Amino acid sequence: MTSSTSPVVESALLSVSGLAKSYGDGASRRQVLADVEFTAQAGDFLTIVGPSGAGKTTLLRCMSGLLAPDAGETRLSGAPVAEPPADMALVFQDYSRSLLPWMSVVGNVTFPLRSRGVAKPERRTRAEEALAAVGLESSARLYPWQLSGGMQQRVAIARALAYGPRILVMDEPFASVDAQTRAELEDLVLDLRDRLGVTFLLVTHDIDEAVYLADRVVVLSGAPTTVTAVVPVDLGRKRDQVETKARPQFVSLRSQVYRLIRAAAEDKEAK
């Protein structure tokens, strides 16, 4: 899948082009990303799926400026990403480690704003709004470790929202919560996208989740990773855990993505 550099790319909020990354040297050198390309428009909900070991996390770290790629680049609002950009907020899979246990919930949410030089009254308002958006306004004074896993991940999402990013990047954010909580959180992020108009990029290994959340699903091949296909998801804006997942269109999209991933995995084994 090669996309020519068209005007669409120019106007994209996020564009990833020719991203490549290897680890190690000499004989132990292992190429993780080969040539990853995709774009996200403002307001998009993009999900990224791929077989396990596809270097999803490496891709995300390269994209977010945490790791320097060997080749290629990521542009956010047209500017190349060399270090973590101010317009991007990350939500990590492991909420219990990414939240600071010595700060209260509201302390965690406002912490990044202090470095941004946001004045105290505004920090407070932003935190209140963000916590209300994830339904945690009553837990502001508690500590993260006093909350359940799902609530902790809500705190992490609130922290990302309060940061005021144009794009929210999530690395398997719901992989370590139970199924019920996971469904709730999925609906929460869809709702946030609708209400706040933030662009979402969510990495997952769960095909159901990828299709359920996305406007477009970016399917990765196995390492060395390239983009196998970008599957548009025409399920409309309103999604419902029971109803949407029962629709024939959902089932066929799900199968399509599944086949692409399986083909990618077999391809890799054949090599």
Added chain:
Amino acid sequence: MTRMVRVLRTLLWEFSLPLVLIVVWWGVSARSGSLYYPPLSRILTRFRELWLFDRFGSDFVPSLVNLAVGYLSAVVVGIGLGVAMGLTRWLREAVNPVVQFLRALPAVALLPLAIQLLGIGWSMKAGVIFFGALWPILLNTIDGVRSIDPLVTEMTRSYRITRRERIRHVVLPAAGPQIFVGLRASLSVAVILLLASELVGSSAGVGHFVLQAQRQFNITDMWAGMVLLGLLGYLLNLGLQVIERRVLGWHIKRR
């Protein structure tokens, strides 16, 4: 109410064995005619006469000042240098050999040199205390800073946390539990060195007083001095525990 009961119970456990020991000591020593083991009642009387507050200002306060100056400067330098070394690889690698050599030197062995260089005044004592108390704090701080979760570091990077904010609100709290391990170890070292420095060269201080009393066969005074030293060590430790509870409340409650 239940909180009160809990506090009372804790206090009861804390003080019951010491009380029993004191009562036994009191009873056994009551009729003692031995020059070396005077009755506890006499020791306590002397304790009151000496330290409340006849020699309090002349002997106890100087000891306390030396201890405070030596220990607190070790705290500041140990944590400051420890954070810098924990965060900066080249600094750690450059300084580490020297640190490993110096910390292997028993601080007591430095006393002759310290007296040579600094005389027998407060600067020698504070200096020796500083030197001995520095290492546990420094090494534990380096260790604590280095063991910070890499994910936390990624989080601070992705949110563009400034260096100052990161040190104050992430590095220090994260390394806090380990730093306090060092602070506690250093405190006992500091008290030991306080005494050692006052025994070898001094004209004042509790250590000097105890030695003088022993030489002049004022055995009761010597005991009274030792009781004071015991109390000092106990209270210092208690103080540090109170500070730890306030600073690391999140850590203690989470366990």
